[in-house]
Amino acid sequence: MRLRSIRFRLTIWYTGILAVSFLILGGITYSVVAYTLYEETDSALKSVAIALAENAKDKTREYSPFDVDEVFRRFFGFPPVERYFDWFDPFGNFEKGLSGLKGYPLTKEAKENALRGIATFETMTVAGAYPVRILTWPVVESGRLVNVVRVGMSRKGFYSAMYRFLLIVLVLLPVALVFAGGGGWMLARRALKPVDSMTETARQIGAGQLNARLELAGTKDELDRLAETLNDMLGRLDDAFVEMRQFTADASHELQTPLTILRGEIEVALRSQRGPEEYTAILKSALEEIERISRIVEGLLLLARADAGVLRMDSQSVDLVHLVEEVLHQTAPLAREKSIGLTMGSTEPLETTGDYAHLRRLFLNLVDNGIKYTPPGGTVKVSIERAGEAAVLSVKDTGPGIPPEEQEKVFQRFFRSQEARSAGQGGSGLGLSIAKSIAEAHGGKLELESIPGEGSVFRVYLPLRSQPA
Numbered sequence: 248m249r250l251r252s253i254r255f256r257l258t259i260w261y262t263g264i265l266a267v268s269f270l271i272l273g274g275i276t277y278s279v280v281a282y283t284l285y286e287e288t289d290s291a292l293k294s295v296a297i298a299l300a301e302n303a304k305d306k307t308r309e310y311s312p313f314d315v316d317e318v319f320r321r322f323f324g325f326p327p328v329e330r331y332f333d334w335f336d337p338f339g340n341f342e343k344g345l346s347g348l349k350g351y352p353l354t355k356e357a358k359e360n361a362l363r364g365i366a367t368f369e370t371m372t373v374a375g376a377y378p379v380r381i382l383t384w385p386v387v388e389s390g391r392l393v394n395v396v397r398v399g400m401s402r403k404g405f406y407s408a409m410y411r412f413l414l415i416v417l418v419l420l421p422v423a424l425v426f427a428g429g430g431g432w433m434l435a436r437r438a439l440k441p442v443d444s445m446t447e448t449a450r451q452i453g454a455g456q457l458n459a460r461l462e463l464a465g466t467k468d469e470l471d472r473l474a475e476t477l478n479d480m481l482g483r484l485d486d487a488f489v490e491m492r493q494f495t496a497d498a499s500h501e502l503q504t505p506l507t508i509l510r511g512e513i514e515v516a517l518r519s520q521r522g523p524e525e526y527t528a529i530l531k532s533a534l535e536e537i538e539r540i541s542r543i544v545e546g547l548l549l550l551a552r553a554d555a556g557v558l559r560m561d562s563q564s565v566d567l568v569h570l571v572e573e574v575l576h577q578t579a580p581l582a583r584e585k586s587i588g589l590t591m592g593s594t595e596p597l598e599t600t601g602d603y604a605h606l607r608r609l610f611l612n613l614v615d616n617g618i619k620y621t622p623p624g625g626t627v628k629v630s631i632e633r634a635g636e637a638a639v640l641s642v643k644d645t646g647p648g649i650p651p652e653e654q655e656k657v658f659q660r661f662f663r664s665q666e667a668r669s670a671g672q673g674g675s676g677l678g679l680s681i682a683k684s685i686a687e688a689h690g691g692k693l694e695l696e697s698i699p700g701e702g703s704v705f706r707v708y709l710p711l712r713s714q715p716a
Contacts, residue, residue, distance in 0.1 A: 261431035296384035329401035357383035377403040505536040592630030612678040617644035648699040
């Protein structure tokens with residue numbers, strides 16, 4: 248039995264709480280029983296006193312122990328081990344009865360209360376004997392005290408009964424705790440058995456078996472919800488591993504192509520002696536491939552930093568109109584080369600807070616993407632508008648559009664649509680992923696709206712710069 252196991256701790260907690268509950272319940276029960284016995288004793292003594300007072304009015308009658316026992320038996324159901332009866336005159340002088348109470352004199356308080364017609368309950372003790380419960384009862388006729396009856400009984404029976412009750416509780420408590428502990432252990436074992444099963448199943452699941460799932464009992468209880476949560480986590484891990492493997496494969500493919508070209512050109516250049524013009528052309532081609540590799544690596548580093556939340560940001564106030572104008576000026580030659588109209592739509596003088604270089608790269612990717620996939624004679628229009636507390640920058644093109652099934656995938660890394668692949672368009676498939684990461688790093692978002700055959704609209708939402716009060 249492992250002392251640190253949940254099963255052992257549950258059993259200890261269960262048994263401990265049950266023991267405390269038993270002790271509290273036993274204490275309450277003991278108090279209630281003791282209080283009830285006290286009240287019943289006082290009530291029975293009162294009835295005995297009234298009966299003896301009525302019968303004792305006969306001045307010539309002397310009470311025998313048998314007579315007193317009969318009265319006590321009538322109201323107690325049994326004759327007490329030690330019972331007492333005394334009859335006094337109005338001045339407190341003993342007249343008749345059983346003189347067993349002579350060792351317990353009539354107290355001053357009892358006498359004064361009797362003169363006022365008030366009964367007095369007292370508990371008296373004598374060294375070496377059990378306490379005695381005594382009732383001093385005034386006998387009043389026509390509003391005048393004529394006699395005083397005093398009855399009593401030893402508390403020996405009461406203490407014996409309470410001792411037996413306490414003994415029974417103390418004997419039953421350990422037995423009950425043993426059975427409760429055993430039952431708690433069995434219940435904990437049965438309750439945690441599904442956890443052991445889930446642990447064993449989870450232990451067998453490796454990186455190559457993330458498609459395995461934990462079995463559900465179908466009870467919809469806490470353990471079923473735990474299994475569902477673990478299955479959801481395994482599903483996310485499986486998706487993450489699939490994406491990682493796909494990402495690794497895509498990155499390897501994208502880097503392999505320029506490296507292969509670069510190696511081939513260098514090998515060709517080294518096979519034979521060539522002229523300066525040929526070496527210059529080979530070096531220019533090699534430099535282009537190196538720049539291509541550099542762009543891919545730079546994009547991957549930016550995405551990795553964005554995913555880790557450590558993308559370096561040089562936050563400053565950014566004039567969005569000036570930013571867009573700079574991007575349009577830079578991409579205008581590319582648009583003219585493809586006979587595409589690059590225009591500025593509606594604009595509002597809005598500002599945001601962010602990194603100018605990153606935001607410039609974001610819009611440059613979107614505008615370059617629009618020009619790249621728009622056929623000659625088409626248009627790419629950029630606009631800046633306000634929507635509540637956000638600035639919305641739209642890049643709308645008249646390209647072929649993106650099918651609905653590919654609209655969610657275009658933001659995935661290295662994804663290129665079927666239209667782009669069939670048209671032989673270049674690019675690594677990182678542009679939109681980078682744009683989305685930059686937008687989210689600035690507290691904004693990037694959305695796509697596209698209709699196949701009509702074109703696409705990319706909208707960037709950025710929080711407006713708060714104005715000083």
